[in-house]
Amino acid sequence: MNKSLVTSVLLAMMLAACSSKPVKNAPVVEDKSPAQTTTSQSSDSTSTSGVQNSSMSVNPLTDPNNILSKRSVYFDFDKDEVKPEYRDLVNAHAKYLVEHPDAKVILQGNTDERGTREYNLALGQRRAVAVKQVLNLQGVSDKQIETISYGEEKPQAAGSDEAAYSKNRRADIVYQGE
Amino acid sequence: MNKLRLLLSFFLLALPLAGKAALTIEIVGGAAQQIPIAVVPFAKTPGTQDDIATVVGADLRRSGLFRVLETRGVVNQPHDLPEVKYPEWAAIQAQALTIGSVEPLPGGRLKVSFRLLDVLKQNQLAGLEFNIAASQQRATAHKIADIIYEKLTGEPGVFSTRIAYITKTAGRYALQVADADGFNPQTVMSSNEPVISPRWSPDGTKLAYVSYEKKKPIVFVQSLVTGQRNVVANFKGNNSAPAWSPDGNRLAIVLTHSANSQVYVINADGTGLKQLTFTTSIDTEPVWTPDGSAIYFTSNRGGGPQIYRMASTGGDAKRVTFDGNYNVSPRISPDGKTLAYIKQDNGKFRVAVQDVASGQVQILSDTAQDESPSFAPNGRMILYATSISGRGALAAVSADGRVKQRLSETGGDVREPAWGPAAN
Numbered sequence: 001m002n003k004s005l006v007t008s009v010l011l012a013m014m015l016a017a018c019s020s021k022p023v024k025n026a027p028v029v030e031d032k033s034p035a036q037t038t039t040s041q042s043s044d045s046t047s048t049s050g051v052q053n054s055s056m057s058v059n060p061l062t063d064p065n066n067i068l069s070k071r072s073v074y075f076d077f078d079k080d081e082v083k084p085e086y087r088d089l090v091n092a093h094a095k096y097l098v099e100h101p102d103a104k105v106i107l108q109g110n111t112d113e114r115g116t117r118e119y120n121l122a123l124g125q126r127r128a129v130a131v132k133q134v135l136n137l138q139g140v141s142d143k144q145i146e147t148i149s150y151g152e153e154k155p156q157a158a159g160s161d162e163a164a165y166s167k168n169r170r171a172d173i174v175y176q177g178e
Numbered sequence: 179m180n181k182l183r184l185l186l187s188f189f190l191l192a193l194p195l196a197g198k199a200a201l202t203i204e205i206v207g208g209a210a211q212q213i214p215i216a217v218v219p220f221a222k223t224p225g226t227q228d229d230i231a232t233v234v235g236a237d238l239r240r241s242g243l244f245r246v247l248e249t250r251g252v253v254n255q256p257h258d259l260p261e262v263k264y265p266e267w268a269a270i271q272a273q274a275l276t277i278g279s280v281e282p283l284p285g286g287r288l289k290v291s292f293r294l295l296d297v298l299k300q301n302q303l304a305g306l307e308f309n310i311a312a313s314q315q316r317a318t319a320h321k322i323a324d325i326i327y328e329k330l331t332g333e334p335g336v337f338s339t340r341i342a343y344i345t346k347t348a349g350r351y352a353l354q355v356a357d358a359d360g361f362n363p364q365t366v367m368s369s370n371e372p373v374i375s376p377r378w379s380p381d382g383t384k385l386a387y388v389s390y391e392k393k394k395p396i397v398f399v400q401s402l403v404t405g406q407r408n409v410v411a412n413f414k415g416n417n418s419a420p421a422w423s424p425d426g427n428r429l430a431i432v433l434t435h436s437a438n439s440q441v442y443v444i445n446a447d448g449t450g451l452k453q454l455t456f457t458t459s460i461d462t463e464p465v466w467t468p469d470g471s472a473i474y475f476t477s478n479r480g481g482g483p484q485i486y487r488m489a490s491t492g493g494d495a496k497r498v499t500f501d502g503n504y505n506v507s508p509r510i511s512p513d514g515k516t517l518a519y520i521k522q523d524n525g526k527f528r529v530a531v532q533d534v535a536s537g538q539v540q541i542l543s544d545t546a547q548d549e550s551p552s553f554a555p556n557g558r559m560i561l562y563a564t565s566i567s568g569r570g571a572l573a574a575v576s577a578d579g580r581v582k583q584r585l586s587e588t589g590g591d592v593r594e595p596a597w598g599p600a601a602n
Contacts, residue, residue, distance in 0.1 A: 106393070115527065116520055116549045117374050117594065118419045119476055119483055119506045121395065122432070122439040122460040125416055129437055147436055148394040148416050153372035160568075 060096070061175060067092045072156070073131055075169045077112075080126035082134050090131060093173055094138030101144070104176040107131050109149040110156075112165035117151055124149030127171040206582040212245040213330050216272040219249075220292075221257035221279035230280060230290060233319035237337040237359065238326065241558075242581030247272055259293065259302070267297045274303070274330060276322075286312055292322050294329055303329045316361060336554045340598040341561060342366070342376045342385055343572060347590035353387055355402065358554075358597075360585060366400060367407070375419055378598045379426050379446075385596075386410065386420035386429055397431055399446060410448045421464045421473075422446075423490070430454070430464035430473055430490075441475055443490070454492035463507055466490060467514055474498070474508040474517065485519055499532065501539050507550060510534075511557040516577060518542075518551040518560050529562050529575060542579040549593070555600035559583075563593045 060066045073086040082090060097103055109124030128147035135145060157167035217235040238244040247270055249255070256262045257279045267275050278292035287309060294304040304325050308318050317338065324335030339358045344351055352368040353376055367373070371390035378385060379399075386399045397417045400407035411417040415434035422429055429446055432439045439462040441455040455461040459479040466473055473490045476483050482503040488495035499505035504522035511518070514534065521530040521541065529543040529551050545564040552561045559581070561574045566584065570591030574583040586592070 114547075115504070115522075116463075116507045118432075118463050119460075121374075121416060121418055122462040122476075125434050125439055126460065129434075132436065142436060145436070146394070146414055147434065149434075150372070150390070151374075153374070153390065 068096055071173045073127075073171045073173075074166065075127055075130075075171070077165070077169065078123075079169075080123075080130045082130050087134070090134045090173075091138060094135045094140050097135065097140045097144050098138065101141070104144050104146070105135075106174045106176065107135075107145060107147045108154075108172040108174060109147070109151075110154055110168055110170050110172065111152050112168040113152045113155065113160065114165070115152075117153070121149045121151035124151045124171075127169070131171045131173070204584045204586075206584070209243045209576070209578075209580050212243060213273055214245045214247055214271050215274040215276065215326070215330070216247045216249050216252070216267055216270065216297075218255055218257070218275065218277045220277075220290075223280065223282055230278065230292075230315060230319040230322065231276070233316055233359075234276065234323045234326070237320060237323035237335075240359065240583065241327065241335075242576060242583075243327075243331055258291075262295060264295075264297055264300045272297045274326070276326060278322075280315075283309065288312055288315070290315075290318050290322075294326050316357070320357070320359075333558065334556045334600065336556050336558070336597075336600065338601040339555055340382070342378060342596045342598065343563075343592055344373050344376065344594040345590055345592050346570070353385065355385075355598075366402065366405075374594055376594060376596050377420050377422055378596055379422050380424055380599055381426055382599045382601070386422065388418045388420065397429070399429075408448065410446065411444055411451075419462050419464060421466060423466050424468055424470045430466065430475075432462045432464065441473070452492075454488070454490075455495070465508055465510060467510055468512055469514065474510060476506045476508065485517070498534075498537075499539075500537075505530075509551050509553055509560075511553050511577070512555060513557055516557070518553065518577075520548055520551065529560060531560075531577060540579065542575045542577075543573065544582075545573060548573075550595055552595055552597040553577075554597050559597075561595045561597045563595055 061068045063069055067089055070089050073082060073090060107128040109128035111120040111124045125147060128149055132145050132147050155168040157164040215238060217231045219229055219231045235246045239246045252266050254261060254263055254266060256277050275295045275297050276292060281289045283289050290308040290310060292306055293302055296303050310318050320337040323337040327335030336358060340355055341358055342355050344353055350368060350370055351373045353366040353373050354363050355366055356363040366385060369389060369391045374388045376385050376387040383403055384399055384401050386397060388395045389398055395416045395418045396409060397411040397420050398407050399410050410429060411431050413433050413435060415436060417431060417433055419432040420429045427446055428443055430441060430443050433442050438458060439460050440453060441461045441464045442451055442453050444451045457479055459477055461475055461477045463476040464473045471490055472487050474485055474487050477486050483506050484497055485499040485505050485508045486495040487498050502521050505519050507520045509518045517532045517534055519530055520527050523541060526546040527548050528541050529548050530539055530541045532539045547565040549563045557577060559574045559576050561572060564571055564573045566586060570593040572585040572592050572595050
C-alpha cells in the first residue's frame, strides 16, 4: 500500500473536517477542538514520508547519505541570490525532478522576523523564485514547481539574533506528499 | 500621568466564555486638555449587575480625552434631573456630569435612562432612554459613551466598534473578534497553521483573511453572521494581502503565480480577476482610498520598499514616501488626509503618519517592532501590533501621538490587529 496515498487521504479528510465554527453576532462562540486543521509536522521540511516508489529499499529523498535529503537553501540578509555553496544541492534536486517528471516540489520561501508580515511574505517569495529559476535552468518543467512563501511565519530557529536570523532566511524544498 | 489597568477577566465570569483570556488595556499619556467629567454611578434595582457608569467611565478614560473624576466624595449622588445640585459638581471642577438609572421591565428587559449635563451652563446636553435585553448592558454603556464623546468633542465615538486580531497560543492560531475595549473575545476560526492579514468588510459583517491551513497562503472571506466562509483566491503560488474596496464588492489582493508579488483586483465572490501592477519587483499590501479612486501599496521597484499610489484601475504609480529606506504597510485615514505606515528608523520599526497634502512625516510610536497599523473609524487612534517583553502585543496611539495604549493578552502572542468599521 502506498504510504503517500494514505497520508494524502488522511490529510484530505482532516482538511475536509477543517471548518470554522459559525459565529453569530450573539456572544457565544466556542473555540474549535484542537485537532481540526492539518497536522503541524507535515509542513516540516525534514518530514520523512516517502514520495513514490515505495518498493525501493532506500528513498533517495530521505536517505541522510544522499544530498537530496538536504532541503534548505540559506540566503544573506536582504538577498535572494542562491549562493555557490548551494548549487550542488539545488542541481541534485533538478536532476531528480528531470528524471522523475511525475514528482512535484513546493519551494517555500522564508524570512527572518524583522519587518512586517505581508512584506516578508513577498520577500520570502523572491527566494522561492530564485531557487525555481535554478531548477528551470537545469530543465525542470514549471508544471513540477510551485513557489510559495511563509514569510516570517515558520522560523527554523527561535531567537532574535543573527544566528537565528541566518537560519530563517531560507527556501525549503518540499516534495508533494511529504 | 494617567495610568490605568483594567483586569477584564473578572467580567468574563458573567459570560459563557469562561477560560478565554481578554485583552488587558493600559493607558499611557493623554491629551493636553482633558475634559473633566463626573460619571455618577447609575441608580439600579436588584437584578441588574453591571454598573453601566463604570463601563462608560472606562471608555471615556481610555480615549485619553477625558479626566474622569472621583465622585465618591460628593454627598448627593443624583440619578435624575431634580436631584442635581450643580455647585457641588462645579466644586470638584467637573465641566460635564452624567447621571442615570437602570430599572427592570417586564420580561426580563431593562430600562436604561441617562442624561449628560453641562455643569457650567447648568443645562442638559443629551438625554436618552434605552429599552434593552439584560445582555445588552455593556453595549448600551458603549453607546452612552459614544454619545457623550460626540457631544463633548464634536467627533463620533468608537466605543461601540469591534477589533479583529490573531492570537498564537501553544502553537495554535486563532482569528478573534472582540469589543473595542477587549471584552467579549470570540474565535472566528482557528488553525495549526499561520493566519494573517484579517480585514473587515466596510459593513462590518465579514472578515477577509489569509490562512495557511492548506500549506500555502489562500484568501478567505468569512461571514461573522453565519460563520460561512468562501475561498476568494486560491491560485498557484501565494494569495495574500486582501483589502476591501469601499463599496465592499471587490478586494485588492496580491498573487504571485510563479513569480514575484503583484497587485490584482477580484470580486468578493472570487470572480473577475484583473491584474493591476505589471512589474518584476515586489508590489504588495494594497489599500484603497476612502473614495475608491486610488490604491496605495508597497513596492521595492526603486530598491528598498516604499509606498506608492496608483489609480484603482491600475496604470502609472507615483511614489509617496521618500524619507528613510523602508516604508511599508500603508493605511489611509477615513477622511483620506493622513497616511499611516511602518517606517524603519535606526533599525526600529515604528508607526509613522504622513500628511497626504504636505508630505510631512511624524513618527508616532515609541515601540520598536511595530506592524499592521489600523485607523479607528473616527481617525483619532491607530491600533497596531508590537512586541513587548518578547511577546506579540497590541498597542494604540492617537493620531497626534499624545495618547498611548497597550493591550496585552494574558495567554500568548497577539498580532495582526484590524479596527472594525463604525457600528450603524
